[in-house]
Amino acid sequence: MFVRWWHMVLVLVVAPLAVILFAWIGFFNVGASTGHWKITEWFLHFAMQSAVRTYALSVEVPDELPRAGVQPAAAHFTTGCAICHGAPGEPRSPVVKRMLPQPPDLTTVVDKWSDEELFRIVKHGVRFTGMPAWPTQARDDEIWAMVAFLRELPSLDPQQYRKLAYGSTGLPSAQHSGFERALADCVRCHETNGAGRSALTPIIDGQSEAYLLESLRAYAEGSRASGFMTQAAANVDTDDLERLARYFAAQSPPALERAPTSHAASRGREIAERGLSARRVPACLGCHGGSAHNPAYPKLWGQRADYIEAQLRLFREGKRSGTAYSHLMLNAAKKLTDEDIRAVATYFAAQASRSTMTTR
Structure with missing residues (x-):
């Protein structure tokens, strides 16, 4: 049988119309009580x-x-x-x-x-x-x-x-209600005292109530990106967000031993205290330490190095926001090298308390 070109055109026109007619009549069963045909x-x-x-071919896997x-x-x-x-x-x-x-x-x-x-x-x-x-x-x-x-x-x-x-409770948050449920969600990662359970979890005990509340609101609104925190914060009502901020701000930071001074820590101290004038990077302690400390700025002393590194990289990539002052960090971090970030993180992690930090 010889197939002419107009036969193909007819098929291309009729076939879609037949599919639309089949769907319009409603013969296709969309019910979830039965599955697809095996071939489907x-x-x-x-x-x-x-x-x-195919799409995974473009994914760059980290070394570890x-x-x-x-x-x-x-x-x-x-x-x-x-x-x-x-x-x-x-x-x-x-x-x-x-x-x-x-x-x-x-x-x-x-x-x-x-x-x-x-x-x-x-x-x-x-x-x-x-x-x-x-x-x-x-x-x-x-x-x-x-x-x-x-x-x-x-x-x-x-x-x-x-x-x-x-965590230590071993209990799902669903066994609680109200503020206790919200707190149980936090405890899974942050512990009851806010000290955190992993190297990538921030130490939030002793942070200012203003900073914690602004951060929680930013997570809940989606203006600070985090799949982990957005889900947790979005399920908490406004009053309980305030109570959570107040609760963790009242916790006492653990006593930490100062780590031995290293080359990275020494370089980190220079950046923290003096900045990098050639690259117009301001001193970290201009905002994060000293008598002029703004309660909306986080305290960095004693914070985990891995966490600080991760956050500085997010700032450098333009993926980190949070409080009303986070834009200041975007400009500073984009001029930092990997070595600078590692040094600053090492320095702050080595500080046992605010009393060990001074500005020149």
């Missing part, structure tokens, strides 16, 4: 896996996954992910098991994906499955922390998971 289900999974594999971020990632997982995927010792609800497609038990499937593929899935989600994108696209560091956690997830037993995700 196979095709959708095939398309998803192929898309993830951020193991320091495993704990805060676990805390986020327990409220943002476990409800659908389950967790060790915490099976999924019967309602979730009726979802189509059903969210997989991640302990059985993460090994099927490479690091870059997991990054792609966590960051961008998967359409038509209920798998959302990461709450902010500006925090690749948090997404890599989640990938690091997912790599450890299959090896965790229920006790290990609960300790990692819930």
Whole structure:
């Protein structure tokens, strides 16, 4: 049979109209009580896996996954992910098991994906499955922390998971209500005294109430990017945000021993006290120390070096905001090198208290 060109044109015109007519009549069953045809289900999974594999080609994997971020990632997982995927010792609800497609038990499937593929899935989600994108696209560091956690997830037993995700209490925040529930959410990462549980978690005990409240509001409004903190803060009402800020501001910072002076710390002190005039980088202590300290500026002495480094890099990349004064840091940080950032972080982490910090 000879096919003429107008036969092809006719097919191209009629086929879309037939599909639209089929959809308009309503014969296509969109009910969730039954699944797709087997061929449709196979095709959708095939398309998803192929898309993830292709888009993951452009993902640059870090030399080492951020193991320091495993704990805060676990805390986020327990409220943002476990409800659908389950967790060790915490099976999924019967309602979730009726979802189509059903969210997989991640302990059985993460090994099927490479690091870059997991990054792609966590960051961008998967359409038509209920798998959302990461709450902010500006925090690749948090997404890599989640990938690091997912790599450890299959090896965790229920006790290990609960300790990692819930902290010393070992209790989900759902067992509380009101302010106590909000505090339980904070404790998972920050501990009851605000000292924090990981190298990438800030020490918030003893910070000013003004700084903590502005930061919490910025997270809740989405003006300060963080997938971890946005979810936690957005679920807290205004009065409880104020109570949380007041609570952690009243905690006493732990007594710290000063670390031995190093070359990096010495260079960090020069930057902190004098700045880098050639690059117009102001002295850190002009805002973060001394008698002119603004309560809306965070206290940096004794803060974890890894956390300071991470925040300075976010400022340098233009991905960090927060209080009404955060724009000042954007200009200063963009002129800092990796060596400068490491030195400043080392110096502040080595300071046991405000009394050890002076300005010249």
